[in-house]
Amino acid sequence: MTDQDKIVVDNVSxxxxxxxxxxxxxxxxxxxxxxxxxxxxxxxxxxxxxICGLLRPTKGKISVLGQTVNxxxxxxxxxxxxxxxxxFPRGLTGLELIYGYLKVYGLSDREAHQMAWSALETxxxxxxxxxxxxxxxxxxxxxxKLAQAIxxxxxxxxxxxxxxxxxxxxxxxxxxxFQRLAADGxxxxxxxxxxxxxxxxxxxxxxxxxxxxxxxxxxxxxxxEMDEHPMQIxxxxxxxxxxxxxxxxxxxxxxxxxxxxxxxxxxxxxxADQFYLMLNRIVLDCNLNVEAVAPADDDVxxxxxxxxxTDGGRL
Amino acid sequence: MQSVIELDNLTIRFGRQTVLKGLxxxxxxxxxxxxxxxxxxxxxxxxxLLGFYPPAAGTGRVFGYDIQREIKKIRHLIGYMPENDxxxxxxxxxxxxxxxxxxxxxxxxxxxxxxxxxxxxxxxGEARYRKLGTYSLxxxxxxKLAQAIxxxxxxxxxxxxxxxxxxxxxxxxxxLIRDIRATGxxxxxxxxxxxxxxxxxxxxVMILKEGEIVVYCNLEEERKANRKFLELEIIGDTQPFxxxxxxxxxxxxxxGGYRIKMVLPEQVHIRDLYSLAANKQIQIxxxxxxxxxxxxxxxxxxxxxxxxxxx
Amino acid sequence: xxxxxxxxxxxxxxxxxxxxxFLTLPRYAYQRxxxxxxxxxxxxxxxxxxxxAAVFIYLQHNAKALQILQIPINELIPIDxxxxxxxxxxxxxxxxxxxxxxxxxxxxxxLTNNALPLYLSRPLTRRDYALGKISALLILLSLITWxxxxxxxxxxxxxxxxxxxxxxxxxxxxxxxxxxIWMLVISLLAVAxxxxxxxRPIAGALIFGVFIVGGGFGALVxxxxxxxxxxxxxxxxxxxxxxxxxxxxxGTPNSLPVWSAFAGLVGFCGVCLLLLxxxxxxxxxxxx
Numbered sequence: 001m002t003d004q005d006k007i008v009v010d011n012v013s014x015x016x017x018x019x020x021x022x023x024x025x026x027x028x029x030x031x032x033x034x035x036x037x038x039x040x041x042x043x044x045x046x047x048x049x050x051i052c053g054l055l056r057p058t059k060g061k062i063s064v065l066g067q068t069v070n071x072x073x074x075x076x077x078x079x080x081x082x083x084x085x086x087x088f089p090r091g092l093t094g095l096e097l098i099y100g101y102l103k104v105y106g107l108s109d110r111e112a113h114q115m116a117w118s119a120l121e122t123x124x125x126x127x128x129x130x131x132x133x134x135x136x137x138x139x140x141x142x143x144x145k146l147a148q149a150i151x152x153x154x155x156x157x158x159x160x161x162x163x164x165x166x167x168x169x170x171x172x173x174x175x176x177x178f179q180r181l182a183a184d185g186x187x188x189x190x191x192x193x194x195x196x197x198x199x200x201x202x203x204x205x206x207x208x209x210x211x212x213x214x215x216x217x218x219x220x221x222x223x224x225e226m227d228e229h230p231m232q233i234x235x236x237x238x239x240x241x242x243x244x245x246x247x248x249x250x251x252x253x254x255x256x257x258x259x260x261x262x263x264x265x266x267x268x269x270x271x272a273d274q275f276y277l278m279l280n281r282i283v284l285d286c287n288l289n290v291e292a293v294a295p296a297d298d299d300v301x302x303x304x305x306x307x308x309x310t311d312g313g314r315l
Numbered sequence: 316m317q318s319v320i321e322l323d324n325l326t327i328r329f330g331r332q333t334v335l336k337g338l339x340x341x342x343x344x345x346x347x348x349x350x351x352x353x354x355x356x357x358x359x360x361x362x363x364l365l366g367f368y369p370p371a372a373g374t375g376r377v378f379g380y381d382i383q384r385e386i387k388k389i390r391h392l393i394g395y396m397p398e399n400d401x402x403x404x405x406x407x408x409x410x411x412x413x414x415x416x417x418x419x420x421x422x423x424x425x426x427x428x429x430x431x432x433x434x435x436x437x438x439x440g441e442a443r444y445r446k447l448g449t450y451s452l453x454x455x456x457x458x459k460l461a462q463a464i465x466x467x468x469x470x471x472x473x474x475x476x477x478x479x480x481x482x483x484x485x486x487x488x489x490x491l492i493r494d495i496r497a498t499g500x501x502x503x504x505x506x507x508x509x510x511x512x513x514x515x516x517x518x519x520v521m522i523l524k525e526g527e528i529v530v531y532c533n534l535e536e537e538r539k540a541n542r543k544f545l546e547l548e549i550i551g552d553t554q555p556f557x558x559x560x561x562x563x564x565x566x567x568x569x570x571g572g573y574r575i576k577m578v579l580p581e582q583v584h585i586r587d588l589y590s591l592a593a594n595k596q597i598q599i600x601x602x603x604x605x606x607x608x609x610x611x612x613x614x615x616x617x618x619x620x621x622x623x624x625x626x
Numbered sequence: 627x628x629x630x631x632x633x634x635x636x637x638x639x640x641x642x643x644x645x646x647x648f649l650t651l652p653r654y655a656y657q658r659x660x661x662x663x664x665x666x667x668x669x670x671x672x673x674x675x676x677x678x679a680a681v682f683i684y685l686q687h688n689a690k691a692l693q694i695l696q697i698p699i700n701e702l703i704p705i706d707x708x709x710x711x712x713x714x715x716x717x718x719x720x721x722x723x724x725x726x727x728x729x730x731x732x733x734x735x736x737l738t739n740n741a742l743p744l745y746l747s748r749p750l751t752r753r754d755y756a757l758g759k760i761s762a763l764l765i766l767l768s769l770i771t772w773x774x775x776x777x778x779x780x781x782x783x784x785x786x787x788x789x790x791x792x793x794x795x796x797x798x799x800x801x802x803x804x805x806x807i808w809m810l811v812i813s814l815l816a817v818a819x820x821x822x823x824x825x826r827p828i829a830g831a832l833i834f835g836v837f838i839v840g841g842g843f844g845a846l847v848x849x850x851x852x853x854x855x856x857x858x859x860x861x862x863x864x865x866x867x868x869x870x871x872x873x874x875x876x877g878t879p880n881s882l883p884v885w886s887a888f889a890g891l892v893g894f895c896g897v898c899l900l901l902l903x904x905x906x907x908x909x910x911x912x913x914x
Contacts, residue, residue, distance in 0.1 A: 139353035276598035420641035467637030
């Protein structure tokens with residue numbers, strides 16, 4: 001995979017006067033769904049705006065599928081952007097909004113109309129297409145923003161909190177849409193606060209804090225690299241003491257904490273593989289009733305906690 | 316037990332549009348989650364209980380008080396945290412919460428004490444002496460929560476409380492809400508689009524669709540009913556594992572190569588799965604009873620009308 | 627040793643009376659505005675004219691003081707209807723300035739950031755809220771208009787004797803009524819403008835504007851159409867007519883009949899209340 005297939009951010013820094021936006025960011029984003037995660041004010045919107053070409057970096061270079069922002073007419077054919085802000089020109093209906101937007105691309109009336117309509121169909125806004133955007137509910141406004149972003153069939157989608165304000169059904173539909181687009185080879189870059197959704201849908205994750213990229217890659221891979229934090233595994237069963245005793249006999253167990261109700265334990269181990277294989281045996285040998293087993297920190301939320309903590313979220 | 320909310324054929328109309336269509340029921344849950352697609356009438360219902368809109372027909376009661384005739388008594392007992400930004404830019408946090416407390420009836424001296432106590436409880440430290448206009452989003456949400464609980468309401472109405480909050484702030488908000496619920500003195504209604512929020516905070520769920528109540532159920536009971544459904548994630552050879560499980564009588568569905576959803580028949584126990592795993596040197600990395608109950612309940616309630624729109 | 631755990635507790639203490647709760651709003655408004663030294667100074671200046679008037683009254687009845695000051699007795703200003711009317715006029719003008727300073731900041735901060743639902747989710751109706759905001763101005767203006775002037779009236783009555791009181795009771799009624807009409811007009815106007823206009827300086831300027839434009843437009847209509855009905859938009863003119871009738875019992879020549887002046891003022895208050903009620907809603911319903 002060459003640079004032509006990726007979004008490349010090359011040692012980019014952005015300062016607003018003295019105030020830091022992002023500092024020395026190096027990223028290389030392949031196709032698929034990539035999530036950008038971090039506290040408010042960490043630089044997510046700055047980074048997305050830089051990739052979109054809405055801001056110029058103070059230092060460094062950015063190229064999207066080989067295209068830089070120096071040729072905007074070529075760049076924006078490849079890129080679709082959905083901002084987190086809720087602002088629309090007054091007096092337009094949903095259809096008019098997207099139609100007008102598509103006309104800027106030089107499409108004929110008929111084509112623009114067709115593509116606008118098909119974009120609205122994709123987000124299920126056909127019923128309200130001829131009503132003013134002003135009168136839409138929050139969820140509908142969000143959907144019209146998404147429709148606008150996908151209407152010209154871009155290769156790269158940059159979406160800033162795209163699921164904000166959508167009800168659970170719409171969320172599932174939009175997530176399915178992203179997965180379809182990613183399966184077709186598009187780059188979908190999403191910024192989100194809802195970590196369990198990020199976990200569910202992303203192929204890759206970028207964690208950003210205070211303007212720096214703190215971690216990047218596949219979530220399991222990121223977790224594996226964090227050796228100063230041994231893996232935490234939670235087991236709910238009827239006799240946790242048996243598991244604990246066996247675990248201490250091995251040398252990979254670092255810490256065991258019993259749950260308050262005596263129906264489970266939390267174990268920290270240096271080798272998850274060894275522990276799980278050992279668990280198989282313990283269940284059979286001691287005739288345990290297991291209710292649940294789960295890695296307690298193998299998800300985005302835990303990685304977030306370790307790397308960013310409550311730092312950015314401080315009141 | 317006296318019901319928290321009673322709806323008696325409650326109908327709300329805006330112009331020619333009927334937003335709430337004759338809602339009926341008596342709800343006595345301690346923590347009710349309010350869900351529904353956009354435009355279903357969730358916010359309208361909350362606003363009606365607060366007395367912002369008069370019913371076109373029927374009525375409602377909160378703690379036995381009628382919303383049309385005794386709204387002031389009701390408002391004494393309610394705390395409201397609206398979804399949208401709601402603050403007075405020029406006031407400091409402490410003055411704002413204090414004024415809200417006094418407007419709810421607390422005598423001035425007690426109001427100041429309570430305001431400080433509440434601000435401490437939600438975690439706004441020194442920031443309380445700064446003007447609300449300078450607060451970050453998370454802080455504004457906390458200030459909104461503070462003004463909602465400062466007068467110790469018996470019913471707390473929260474509309475999208477975690478809106479726009481980053482993960483640590485969201486955790487803090489959720490744990491505060493759970494803490495308030497755990498004291499047992501306050502009932503909750505939480506309206507949210509995030510099923511996770513509702514799952515973590517609420518015991519009952521009410522789902523509105525097109526102005527009608529389509530579901531009202533207890534989450535705990537629903538979860539108990541899901542005992543036969545299992546979700547697993549394994550590391551190892553999925554194919555032989557699944558084949559052997561199916562031979563035992565389980566129904567399996569594989570997703571993404573390593574995620575398996577299973578339905579266990581009566582005679583099969585989890586231990587049997589472990590013996591399969593031990594045999595094949597497979598690690599069962601994740602195992603739990605299906606937790607998607609709320610997602611399922613919601614989707615089933617919306618069935619027949621996927622992707623519909625409201626005004 | 628005891629470890630104290632601070633967690634959420636419900637409130638189970640006493641509550642203040644519901645009907646007087648709206649007075650919380652003026653109290654907070656005063657904490658804010660009296661924090662400004664300029665305002666405080668201006669407010670105190672408003673008490674100077676009544677003090678001067680008190681001196682006049684005192685001198686009227688104190689021959690010795692007159693001798694000391696060597697003021698001949700026939701040059702004194704008589705304490706009559708004109709006297710009180712002039713001072714009422716002065717106080718109301720000063721009050722006008724106060725209203726333009728205080729008024730705009732009353733409602734607009736609440737509406738700018740959507741704080742109204744927070745007010746209305748409490749045992750506070752829209753009426754209570756409006757009453758609270760308006761009374762912030764009413765109380766302030768009362769303190770500098772009819773209250774000091776009524777005190778002057780009773781001071782003169784004490785000096786001049788009970789007979790004077792009963793002969794001139796009409797004056798006291800005129801003071802109170804005249805002041806209240808004017809206070810209501812100006813307070814309703816200020817609060818309504820505060821609800822509709824976000825920027826305070828502009829709202830303040832608009833208060834002036836309503837008077838000046840009204841005056842100019844009214845005069846224009848009168849001249850062009852050879853009528854007096856143009857004065858219905860001229861609030862200052864209507865107030866003059868009303869006061870003249872209250873203090874001297876006579877209509878103003880070449881101008882509107884007295885009843886129409888009163889009606890016009892009442893109508894103006896009604897319009898302001900209507901505007902206010904349109905803006906003070908908990909939530910807007912947007913129609914497509």
